[in-house]
Amino acid sequence: MKLPDDPALATATLDTPIGRLRLAATEAGLAAVLFANQKDIAFPKREGSAKARAHLDKAANALSRYFEGKLTDFAGLTLAAEGTAFQKSVWAALARIPFGETRSYADIARAIGNPKGMRAVGLANGKNPLPIIVPCHRVIGADGSLTGFGGGLPTKKWLLEFEGIETPSFV
Numbered sequence: 796m797k798l799p800d801d802p803a804l805a806t807a808t809l810d811t812p813i814g815r816l817r818l819a820a821t822e823a824g825l826a827a828v829l830f831a832n833q834k835d836i837a838f839p840k841r842e843g844s845a846k847a848r849a850h851l852d853k854a855a856n857a858l859s860r861y862f863e864g865k866l867t868d869f870a871g872l873t874l875a876a877e878g879t880a881f882q883k884s885v886w887a888a889l890a891r892i893p894f895g896e897t898r899s900y901a902d903i904a905r906a907i908g909n910p911k912g913m914r915a916v917g918l919a920n921g922k923n924p925l926p927i928i929v930p931c932h933r934v935i936g937a938d939g940s941l942t943g944f945g946g947g948l949p950t951k952k953w954l955l956e957f958e959g960i961e962t963p964s965f966v
Contacts, residue, residue: 805843805851811862812957813950816927818858820850824873827924828854830946850875858927867894867958869928876924885919892933895958899937921945927954939963 801821809816817829822844842848850873860866869890876886888906892898898906900913900920909915923931926945932954936942941962944951952962 801847803844803847804839804841805847806839806841807851807855809855809858811858813946813953816858818851818854820847820854821875822846822850824850824875825854825925825928826875826877828858828926828928830926830950832947833945854928861927862957872928874925874928876929878919878922878924881915882919882922885916886923886925886929889920889923889929889931889934892930894930895960897933897935897955897960900934900942901937903934917942933958933960 803822804819804826805821806817806819809818814831816831817827817833818825819827819829820843843851854872857866857869857872861869876883878886884907885903888903891906900916901910903916903920904910904912907916920931920934921943923929923945926932932944932946932951934942941948941951941955946954955962
C-alpha cells in the first residue's frame with residue numbers, strides 16, 4: 796500500500812493502547828490507518844488542506860473514543876480508501892461486521908455473492924488501508940484461529956479481546 800499522491804494530503808499520528816497509529820486523509824476522506832510496524836510505507840509529515848485535516852481530526856477523535864470504550868461504530872466517518880471494485884466490496888462487507896463479533900473469510904465471500912472466493916477475500920482483507928475503522932481484525936479462520944493481520948497477531952488478539960471476543964491462547 797502507498798498513500799495517495801495528493802497535494803491536499805494531511806497526516807498525523809495517534810498514540811493508542813496498541814501503539815502509535817499513523818493516519819492520512821485527503822479532501823475526499825480518511826485514506827489510511829497504518830500501524831507502527833508498517834515502517835516500509837512512506838509516511839511524509841503533511842499539514843494538508845483544511846478539508847483533509849477535518850477528516851483527519853474526526854478520525855483521530857473517533858479512534859480515541861473507540862480505545863476509551865465509548866465508540867463501537869465508525870459509520871460517521873467519510874472514507875476514501877483506494878482499491879479495486881472487488882476490494883471495495885470486501886471492505887464494505889467488513890464494515891458491516893458488528894463490534895464484538897467475528898466472521899470467517901467464507902462468511903465474507905458469501906456476503907459479497909462470491910461463495911468460492913475465500914482466497915480473494917483474504918487478499919482483499921490484507922489490502923485494507925483502514926484497519927480498525929474497517930474492521931479486518933474481526934475476520935478469523937473458519938476454525939476460529941487468528942489469521943494474518945497488518946498490525947501483527949498480538950495486536951489482532953488485543954483488539955478482539957478489547958471487543959469482548961475470546962481468542963485462542965497461543966498467539
